[in-house]
Amino acid sequence: MSGWLRVVGLGPGPDKWLTPEAHDVLHAATDIVGYIPYVERVPATARAKRHASDNRVELERAQQALQAAACGARVAVVSGGDAGVFGMAAALFEAMEKGDAAWRVLDVAVVPGMTALLAAAARVGAPLGHDFCVISLSDQRKPWSVIQLRLKAACEGDFVLAVYNPASSTRREQLEAALAQLRVARGADTVAVAATSVGCKDERVMVTTLGALDAAQVNMRTLLIIGSTKTRAVGRFVYTPRTYAEAL
Ligand code: SAH
Numbered sequence: 013m014s015g016w017l018r019v020v021g022l023g024p025g026p027d028k029w030l031t032p033e034a035h036d037v038l039h040a041a042t043d044i045v046g047y048i049p050y051v052e053r054v055p056a057t058a059r060a061k062r063h064a065s066d067n068r069v070e071l072e073r074a075q076q077a078l079q080a081a082a083c084g085a086r087v088a089v090v091s092g093g094d095a096g097v098f099g100m101a102a103a104l105f106e107a108m109e110k111g112d113a114a115w116r117v118l119d120v121a122v123v124p125g126m127t128a129l130l131a132a133a134a135r136v137g138a139p140l141g142h143d144f145c146v147i148s149l150s151d152q153r154k155p156w157s158v159i160q161l162r163l164k165a166a167c168e169g170d171f172v173l174a175v176y177n178p179a180s181s182t183r184r185e186q187l188e189a190a191l192a193q194l195r196v197a198r199g200a201d202t203v204a205v206a207a208t209s210v211g212c213k214d215e216r217v218m219v220t221t222l223g224a225l226d227a228a229q230v231n232m233r234t235l236l237i238i239g240s241t242k243t244r245a246v247g248r249f250v251y252t253p254r255t256y257a258e259a260l
Pocket residue numbers: 024025091092093094095096097098099126127128129132175176177178207208209210211212231232233234235236
């Protein structure tokens with residue numbers, strides 16, 4: 013049988029957020045490749061051989077997956093959420109670009125998953141009801157000055173702003189600096205949501221303001237949503253109206 017490769021988004025956590033398509037691909041695969049915690053989340057009923065590796069070896073992992081598919085394996089490369097959002101899909105295509113020309117004509121496809129932002133937004137209501145933008149706060153792959161510029165641009169455009177990778181146990185100053193910048197640019201009263209481990213047993217979702225947001229409550233499993241000037245609370249919900257009447 014000829015090999016194939018699928019880059020599969022597993023959703024933000026629980027099995028009920030794994031799409032039926034992703035479920036089928038995992039069960040048809042002969043090999044499952046990915047970062048250790050994601051490989052652990054693949055349902056036990058999937059009998060494929062599992063190849064779990066560390067987070068820092070994305071490119072090597074992608075190369076191995078392409079090589080295995082070229083040799084006839086049916087490979088599922090797994091990522092949390094959606095594989096295309098700060099996940100393995102881009103690493104896969106980078107490996108394809110740098111690697112063997114034959115890899116470009118393999119049977120490769122990306123299977124979409126629910127990204128964490130959609131799960132977090134749904135928990136609080138409809139904060140993404142109008143234009144929004146998304147940033148990763150990690151400066152491991154880009155200069156801090158680029159992040160500062162993008163935060164500034166998001167505020168100038170009055171976008172709702174979603175922040176992935178806001179902090180880790182060792183990377184804390186970036187979050188403090190970003191919050192300080194946003195408080196000045198957008199105002200301390202702006203609605204802010206900190207959603208941690210959404211869909212998992214330790215889920216914690218806080219609706220607060222930029223001024224009151226406690227950075228100590230934010231970790232590597234947190235997604236932040238910072239409202240636009242129009243985002244507001246109604247009862248225990250948060251929403252951004254779909255109409256934006258005035259010019260900026
Ligand atoms: N590909 C993933 C994102 C990977 S980056 C996706 O589409 O969701 C990792 C970041 O995603 C984390 O730092 C956090 O900001 C966010 N994240 C992932 N799972 C989450 C969850 N269950 N709850 C809240 N945020 C989550």
